[in-house]
Amino acid sequence: MRGVWRTISRRASCAVRPDEQVREIESANAPADPCASPRSWPHRSTANATGTIDTQIIQLGWSTTTSTPKSEASNRLIPLDRGTVDVLRAHRDRQRQWRDEAGPDWTDTDLVFTRRDGNAWHPADVTDRFRLLADTGGLPPVRLHDLRPGAATLALAAGAEMKTVQELLGHASYALTADTYTSTLPEYARTAAENAANLVPRRSA
Template sequence: MECAVREEIIPRNAAKLVKVPVPKYKVNRGLTVPQARAVLKAAREHRLYALYVLALCLGLRRGELLGLRWEDVDLDGGTLEVVQTLQRVAGRLQFVRPKTEDSARTVPLPSICVEALREHRKRQFAERSDRWQEWEEHGLVFPSRRGTPMEPDNLRRSWGAIRKTAGLGEMRFHDLRHTCVTLLLNLGVPPQVVRDIVGHSDIEVTMTIYAHASLDDKRTALRKLGDALG
């Protein structure tokens, strides 16, 4: 085609007339600040409290949380590295590399995360001591009660109970990630910084989540416009 265009056999490249649709992402903006606080309150005494703190504050994916190892966490330096993810491959749970270069990342840990992880490590040590006969050490931050990689369905059940206690209806666990994106952007954090924190491959994904405005947001915006014109 390009050769024919250059030789002027074809006057123009017809392929340029083809419009490739922009991918559509089905997203939910996630939780409001009061709802996010309700989640943390509902999870406070749960063995996976720290997991919910990281999901809300850092926007980690489910597989990234379940694949996280203590060797990837530097509590003194206040950083966390995403270097692997737990996925079901051919019917088996396996640790795999993040799917993109942007997904593999180093994230600073705010104090709320450091404190939650320190408390979690103490809790896990006690749990391991109580179950030492059946414990299988894998170095995971969020393993099962036996130290093995956690079945994603177990996390789903945990989230279902916490979601119910917090009064969140059918909100998905993945919406905690969207919550992180939206709240950070609402705080004025530059989109490219938010993208790097949550590991989006394209800033368009970051902004698509943010642009999914709620009815209340639209109502507020139009009220402001009406006030300005009135």
């Protein structure tokens, strides 16, 4: 696992641009992307174990706004694993408790990830919190924005098809996904080569 993590950390730093004054953060309805705070509960379904990505946060300076994803492929439905679904359900119950405790002071935004008063988290606060958790956990240098390419690398290491990873990431081009991630796991490329060779009938020696 350490070898995989080193691969993720090294590749993510190359695949993700440094933070800019204008940042576009995809909003996914799952804890796998902590920047997913603005999406509403109706856009994710624990019953069907899916999450819909149909909004992104655009930050200019300190102000933020929302818009549609950058491309048609970015607007997508992603599957959620059982562990994530359990976490979301527990979080939903906790959020309802916060609402009851806040009473009239609760801000009804219907957002998935909020402060205890119902208001949205600012992306900078989420980034700072992630950095603290990463340092406390003794993780290698990794940024919040490295989680997306890191998740893609883990999916490939777990045996996911490149096409599946493309759809999870919302890449419009299969070539983009393959060019970016095949080199992160040489064994994945070797397996693909072996599988292709096995399709060609050969005479025995």
